[in-house]
Amino acid sequence: MRIISGTLKGKLINFLKNSTTRPLKDSVKENIFNILKHSKLINVKIEKANILDLYSGVGSFGIECISRGADKVTFIEQDKNAFNMLKKNMIYLSINNQVNILNNKIENIVTQNKKTKYSIFFFDPPFADKEFIQNLNLIKKNNLFKTKHIVIIHREKKSKDSLENSINVLITKIYGRSKIIFGIFN
Secondary structure, three states, rough: OOOOOOOOOOOOOOOOOOOOOOOOOOHHHHHHHHHHOOOOOOOOOOOOEEEEEEEOOHHHHHHHHHHHHHOEEEEOOHHHHHHHHHHHHHHHHHHHHHHEOOOHHHHHHHHHHHOOEEEEEEEEEOOOOOHHHHHHHHHHHHHOOEEEEEEEEEOOOOOOOOOOEEEEEEEEEEEOOOOEEEEOOO
């Protein structure tokens, strides 16, 4: 797994070789960033953004954002092994000053944080997880989003999630087994 673009381009990211985490494929990640940069439907820039990377695993998405000029990325990862690898990646890449890494349940973090607002949200829950919608709604309820924002959700292409009460879906793309949904809070 590598960083595709920006100041850290070409550097490798350590990842876990187990069945509990699913790394975001480079090709899918590249397509997400192309849509963020070029879609007329999305009014958010990565540069200078404050990003919330949920179910972050080893940090592939958020690290790519830092490489492309984001100001700050908050990573939330509950799995202890993934969290430890995430910390190692931050040290290896020397980006500790631009990140906040939290090892906790998302709902605990979101309900405690009432001040910080984010412009980009990246949800990459396990494909079997349906509870991520509750976390999506908690962010919406606690108004943790800036006026100009985007929510990006990575799901299995066959998943049937009821998102209509949480976000307005702007774009849905399928890449192999992955479905990427872009939306804004309604």
